[in-house]
Amino acid sequence: MGDVRAIVRDRRDRLGEGLLWSSRQNAVFWVDILGRRLNRLSLDSGDVDGWDMPDVIGWVIEREAGEGLIAGIGRSFARLSLDPVTVDVIVAPEATIEGNRFNDAKADAAGRIWAGSMPFNCDVPTGSFYRLDPDGTATQVDSGYTIANGPAMPPSGDFLLHTDTARDTIYRYPVHDDGSLGERRAFIEFEEGWGSPDGMTFDAEGGLWVACWGASCVTRFDPEGRLDRRIALPASQITNCTFAGERLDRMFVTSASDGVDEAQGGCLFEVDPGCRGLAPHRYAG
Template sequence: MRVVQRDRTDRLGEGPLWSVRENALYWVDIIDRRINRLSFEDGHTNSFGQPDHTAWIIEREQGGFLAGIGRDAVFLDLPSNHIQRLCTVEHGKPANRLNDAKADGTGRVWAGTMPVSCDTPNGAFYRIDPDGTVCEVDSPYTIANGPAIDCGGAFLLHTDTATRTIFRFAINDDGTLGERQIYIEFESDWGNPDGMTFDADGGLWVACWGAGCVARFDSSGRRERAIALPASQITNCAFAGPDLDRMFVTSASEGVEEPYGGALFEIEPGCRGLLPNRFMG
């Protein structure tokens, strides 16, 4: 394990994204309203301030990014930081914001919302189509988190961190979801499930908020092993590098006094990941 050296830590680091075309890792600081970038060429890290809570960043197939800022999904060009709104995911819920999101193999984005206060089940789960159409697919959520989509696109996993439960949904051909099924219920000493990603062998890696680790679950949902980290509030993880055999892990410093709270970590997962999907809009 190593701590990535940089001149700041994150209040709420999240959403790590490997960019093949830039040979760089992106991630966000939701509360500090920043997008961070780590160059794999020279190890330099820089960041870009944003106008509102910044929940996620996903590459677009045609170039640039789609980002979740406030309750809007926006086209984003970096480093110019030019923003163009594609859609508002929620109308009439000013106390909410976007949280974690992922693109699937068809180029759609699946994104959750949650109250900024993190204390009421006022959020939901949405599908954002390439043309900007927004469709609510599941609710309610208090802390909607961690979409993970299997490599074949047959199902996705989503979690409500507040209820310590990871749910499984079949993805239908028309973009609707099947019935919500309980996939993994976290035991009391596992922390709370946060961001997650699949590896190339079908294993599920979950960031364990409050437990200071990332854990791997096999395809049956059995907790196989965990890798400890020197921060309690672990938020998300992603495979990166040309061979997708490096894993980067985000964390949060908000509300805790820890030497490595809010750091970006690199660990050795002992396996390879999958390329992230891009938004086709």
Template sequence: MVRVIPGSGRSILGEGPLWSARENAVFWVDILGKRVNRLSLADDAVTGWDMPEPIGWVIERERGGFIAGLASGFVELDLDPLAIRPIVDPEPDVATNRMNDAKADAMGRIWAGTMPFSCEGDSGAFYRLDPNRSCTRVDGPYCIPNGPAIAPDADMMFHTDSARRTIYRMAINDDESLGARATHIVFPPEWGSPDGMTLDADGHLWVAHWGTGRVSRFDADGERERSVALPASQITSMTFAGPALDRMFVTSAADGVDEANAGALFEVDPGCRGLPTQQFGG
């Protein structure tokens, strides 16, 4: 089953889908369209908020509201009414970069990547925002960092450089540093490029295929176990949603393609359950 969500629009660069149990809703962003969107699972209503600059993602805060990744850095974000409060710019001297993708872990930390607007060169890096609001560069360089997908006990993550078509596996050490990048999966050209990712409750890795219109499920050894085709080529990310975490919502991008469903939000039947959404602890 694949469903195009009515009213989900045509995002230039849809990304960062997030399941909110407290709002019974799926949030996602249009990075280049500078917009945050919300799908209510109660009635399929779609609501949106315009942002002042490109926005890579939103992550819920335990105390309410969100942390967001704007081009200018990490911010606190409230939507009703709209309010933005800066936290820190991890790259104040790199005006050509922006935030791209991020996840929170079970320790309440956010792991977030930056990348060049041009999608060329290795000016990007990977950062950790701790609940005390300190920001640390933990890895780099990257061209197009995507994911990450983080284990439930926060001791391991998968992270991608889409420009290299490579998914890495990295340990999260007790001192909060990252272990060395180990190559986990390399996409052949006919698969497109790996984009956003998430882990399911069985420990399998779901990956969005940018350029070839699908999401795939990989087992612990990195072997592709399942693939679901979608009616748009530029698939960017996915999240499990719903009270049972058995629904999957998938984002896409319309940038540079002339396709009827490009940039829409999709729902697919994953045939499995996901993991609970983690929140920022600060």
């Protein structure tokens, strides 16, 4: 457990994020937000290909039925097709907030997408938390985020986690059957030396894996939120993590090169987590 390798490719990401495992394609997708690019790693061949985007792109999620992906592009939820790249906006809940963008998102077992927005400059709490229902309706479920990050759903599905990296806090929300949320409470507050919580995902045992910005690692917390173990990485700005592969026992991790002079900053890494993850859900719309 803990072996690390950098994926060989001809570029590094300014701000890697938005990891997605696709069992349909046996591939890992991820984005370079500031580079305005969607990347794909084939687990069959090891090849990496990519597509330039017309705007910043925060994440992609597969659809349960139909081709293409759902993406957070700029300040919009959009249908994204590749080869050629076409973008069809579903709804733009922050069309008038010019300083904002989408940052990270996940789908839940009901086929809804939960996504956070944030200011480009990471400096004021103008970000919000949204739910995109299968009928294409977007609902603001919370606000006041400065760096919205890492929605994550546990195996039980009865709550979700969302992070404000600027506050070094992972929040927990109860989820009701109708998609409404209960009261937000702090679940994990990062201590000095832990870095700042970024993207995250649950494993099959209910453990929470968190990408630690500024701390060169991914960290696992047990189901009660207690620090369990860390895997060190050769880059400081770690941004997201996901399980992949047929057995969901391979972990891929994104990083950022923007603002740092590091040989492996902005690389995509594969690590051995020593456990299995959960298959991602798809959007039902």
